[in-house]
Each structure stands twice: as structure tokens, then as C-alpha cells.
Amino acid sequence: MTYCIAIKTNNRLVFASDSRTNAGPDHVSTYSKMFKWGVPGERQFLLVSAGNLATTQAVVETIERDMKESAAENLLNIKYISAVADYIGRISLEAQNKNNNLGMMAGFNAESTFILGGQIGTEPANIFMIYPQGNHITCPETTPFLQIGEIKYGKPLLDRVITDKTTERDAVRAAMVSMDSTMRSNSTVGPPIEIQSYHINSLQPGKYKIFSANDPYWQLLSSNWAEKLLEAFLKLPELPDFPSDEPELTSVATSTQTQSNFK
Numbered sequence: 001m002t003y004c005i006a007i008k009t010n011n012r013l014v015f016a017s018d019s020r021t022n023a024g025p026d027h028v029s030t031y032s033k034m035f036k037w038g039v040p041g042e043r044q045f046l047l048v049s050a051g052n053l054a055t056t057q058a059v060v061e062t063i064e065r066d067m068k069e070s071a072a073e074n075l076l077n078i079k080y081i082s083a084v085a086d087y088i089g090r091i092s093l094e095a096q097n098k099n100n101n102l103g104m105m106a107g108f109n110a111e112s113t114f115i116l117g118g119q120i121g122t123e124p125a126n127i128f129m130i131y132p133q134g135n136h137i138t139c140p141e142t143t144p145f146l147q148i149g150e151i152k153y154g155k156p157l158l159d160r161v162i163t164d165k166t167t168e169r170d171a172v173r174a175a176m177v178s179m180d181s182t183m184r185s186n187s188t189v190g191p192p193i194e195i196q197s198y199h200i201n202s203l204q205p206g207k208y209k210i211f212s213a214n215d216p217y218w219q220l221l222s223s224n225w226a227e228k229l230l231e232a233f234l235k236l237p238e239l240p241d242f243p244s245d246e247p248e249l250t251s252v253a254t255s256t257q258t259q260s261n262f263k
Contacts, residue, residue, distance in 0.1 A: 020190035050149035051112030089134035154178030
């Protein structure tokens with residue numbers, strides 16, 4: 001499995017993705033799920049993926065081949081970011097159908113989900129979730145982020161922290177803590193963690209950093225978050241008088257044991 005995040009603020013698009021593709025007891029493998037293309041000063045695109053790796057690779061290969069061969073429709077000539085989402089959705093659907101028709105093993109699932117972000121010219125920057133069926137959605141203003149993969153563990157933090165006014169540094173830290181929370185609860189999500197930050201209207205590639213499991217800042221952030229969570233929990237208001245149900249439980253246990261003795 002995997003976990004990817006895209007955050008859209010007033011002046012930034014921040015993406016985060018893990019790199020784990022397999023987490024068996026004897027073998028852990030990794031593969032980058034973040035892809036970047038662009039023409040400085042004209043257009044920039046970010047893509048992260050979750051799901052079938054063969055489908056993801058086929059989609060990326062097709063995107064790059066179409067640009068290289070100047071296909072009638074490619075990332076260098078599409079005029080709108082929403083049209084790019086449509087284009088990637090069609091490629092993904094074709095790749096899934098091809099893989100499904102190869103007669104793979106029972107239970108094989110060729111589906112992949114993507115998050116696309118970017119900007120073309122003076123058009124507003126945006127992020128889109130592209131479903132396996134080829135359709136897509138963008139994020140609502142009230143929750144300016146999108147997630148794919150193992151989303152449930154890292155979502156509560158994003159719900160509480162991320163707004164359209166969140167700074168770049170806070171967006172990056174929130175994405176990393178969300179990723180850390182997911183990694184603690186699901187071993188199929190793991191490092192290296194890739195972070196990309198695009199400055200809206202710059203039309204430049206932006207900032208990129210990769211964090212390994214042994215990265216000093218990553219370890220510091222993870223340990224601090226765990227400590228602060230425990231500290232906050234211990235400072236929660238004490239419960240008022242809370243009746244104990246132990247006598248009742250004891251009575252039920254005794255009754256059950258007594259009944260079993262008469263069988």
C-alpha cells in the first residue's frame with residue numbers, strides 16, 4: 001500500500017509521498033511514487049500515485065513518450081490543468097484495461113489512483129484526485145488537501161491543522177507528521193518520504209527533499225510528536241466521578257462460571 005498527500009494553500013502546493021511497495025517479513029522494497037514535469041516559466045506538474053505499480057509505470061511511460069514524440073495531446077500542449085487530469089485519467093484507464101486483459105492471477109487488481117497538481121500559465125494552480133475510472137475531483141475550500149492510499153491514520157491531523165492560510169513550513173510539517181502517524185499504524189507505508197513544494201505563480205520546479213528513516217530531522221520530528229501527544233493526553237481534564245462497573249462484571253463472570261459447572 002502507500003500514502004500520498006497534496007495540500008493547497010493560498011501560495012503553495014505541497015506534496016508528500018512514501019516509497020514503500022512491499023513490506024513482507026523477509027523483503028522490503030521501495031519505489032518513488034512522485035513524478036515531476038514542466039517547462040520553467042510556462043507550466044509545472046506534480047503527480048503522485050497509489051495502487052498497482054505496473055499501471056503507474058505504464059501511465060508515467062506514456063506521459064513521457066507522448067511528450068518526447070510531440071503527440072497531438074501531451075503535457076506540453078494541453079491548455080488547462082483540468083484537461084491534463086482528463087488526459088491522465090484516460091491513460092490510466094487504458095493501462096488498467098490492458099493489464100486486466102493479460103489474464104493475471106486471480107485477485108489481481110490493476111487499479112491506480114493519482115493526485116495531480118500544477119499550473120499552466122496564468123491559470124490558477126490546482127490539485128485533482130484522479131480515480132481509477134478516469135474521472136477526477138478537486139478539493140473543497142473548507143478542506144484544502146487530498147489523500148490517496150492509507151488515508152485514515154493521517155487525516156485527523158490534517159483536518160485540524162490545514163487551512164488555505166497555512167504557511168509552507170507548517171504545511172510540510174503537517175504532511176510529515178501525518179505520514180509518521182500512518183507509518184506507526186500501518187507497516188505497508190514507509191520511508192523514504194518525498195516532499196515537494198511548489199510556489200504558486202512561480203512556474204518553477206520548486207523545492208524538493210527526500211527523508212530517509214535515519215534522517216536526523218525526521219527522527220526528531222517523530223519522537224517529538226509522540227512525546228507531545230502523550231503530554232497533551234496526560235493534561236486532559238480529569239473525569240468527574242465515574243461509577244465503576246467492576247462489581248457487575250464480577251457478578252456476570254461468577255454467574256457464567258457457575259452455569260458452566262452444571263453442564
